[in-house]
Each structure stands twice: as structure tokens, then as C-alpha cells.
Amino acid sequence: MSEYIHVGSATRLTKLTRGSSRVYPCNGEDVAVFRTREGYVAVSDTCPHMGASLSHGRLSGNQLECSWHEWKFNTDTGVSDARDWCCLNVYDVRIDGDKLFLRPRPKPEKPIRDRSAPDASDEEKWIEWDPDRYFKKPKDHDND
Ligand code: FES
Incomplete structure (x- = not known):
């Protein structure tokens, strides 16, 4: 099990309204942390x-819509319920005083079809996902 990573201050996070989010850099990617009724959830942004940016998505229960x-x-x-080979990184969230910590969860063992060998009838065979190919806009992260 990996360790929690300190990613910044939790001050602004605790002031969010339910369903809204903030983005923090963690583990080499941007992570959107949403406030929920029960606490917080965090996924790749x-x-x-x-x-x-999934931080602009709509959260309903445990479903985040892009x-x-x-x-x-x-x-x-x-x-993703749209494409089972498609999987975000999910993080556990811990707040300790004013500090926010995230911990990457292990990926599910088997959702995912082998993307290197798509089904011939798979409409997605034309989509070669490369996140660096699409916009990787730099984000301003508040280091509050
Ligand atoms: S569904 Fe997220 S970019 Fe298309």
C-alpha cells in the first residue's frame, strides 16, 4: 500500500460547497478533489x-460526469461506464489539521480490456489515447 502524500493546504478545500472541487498536483498528475456529503473524493483531473478537466464535471453520488x-x-x-478500458486514478483523501494528503488507490484488477488488441468491431479502435497529445494546459495551483 502506498503512502499518503502531502499535496497542500486543506483550508480552501474545507470551504468548498458540496459537489465543487479544487485541483492539486500529486503523483505526477493533476488531481481533482471534490467535496461530497460524506467527505471528499479525489480522482485524476x-x-x-x-x-x-474533470474538476468541471458534475458529481452525483459516486458518478462523475465529464x-x-x-x-x-x-x-x-x-x-468509466462508457468504456470499461478507461480508468481514472483514484485517491484516498486525508485531512490532518490544515494539511491535505492524498494516497493513490490500487487500480481495479480487471476492468480493462487489452487496449493493444481492440475488438475489430470496437468503435474505439480509432481512438488512440495519449494524454500528452491533447491539451495539457498548465494550471495555477494555489500554494496557500
Ligand atoms: S468525455 Fe471527457 S473529454 Fe470527452
Whole structure:
């Protein structure tokens, strides 16, 4: 099990309204941390479809809907219900005083088809996902 990583101050996070989010850099990617009724959930901020920021998505229960093409992701597993090979990184969230910590969860063992050998009838065979190919806009992270 990996360790929690200190990613910044939790001050602004605790002031969020339910369903809204902030983005923190963690583990080599941007991570969107959402406030929920029960606490917080954290997933990769970059949509694996075409790179939209998932921090602008709509969270309903454990379903996060991307604002661009409405793919939905389970925030417990990271798996997309639109394309089962498509999986976000999911993080455990811990707040200790004013400090926010994230811990990467292991990916689910088997959601995912082998993307190197798509089914011949798979419409997705034309999509070669490369996150660096799509916009990787630098984000301003507040180091408050
Ligand atoms: S960019 Fe997210 S569903 Fe298309």
C-alpha cells in the first residue's frame, strides 16, 4: 500500500460547497478533489477521452460526469461506464489539521480490456489515447 502524500493546504478545500472541487498536483498528475456529503473524493483531473478537466464535471453520488462528452466515471473505482478500458486514478483523501494528503488507490484488477488488441468491431479502435497529445494546459495551483 502506498503512502499518503502531502499535496497542500486543506483550508480552501474545507470551504468548498458540496459537489465543487479544487485541483492539486500529486503523483505526477493533476488531481481533482471534490467535496461530497460524506467527505471528499479525489480522482485524476484529466479525462482520458479527450483531456477535459474533470474538476468541471458534475458529481452525483459516486458518478462523475465529464463536462465535455458526458462520459461517467465511478469515483470509487475510477472505471468509466462508457468504456470499461478507461480508468481514472483514484485517491484516498486525508485531512490532518490544515494539511491535505492524498494516497493513490490500487487500480481495479480487471476492468480493462487489452487496449493493444481492440475488438475489430470496437468503435474505439480509432481512438488512440495519449494524454500528452491533447491539451495539457498548465494550471495555477494555489500554494496557500
Ligand atoms: S473529454 Fe471527457 S468525455 Fe470527452
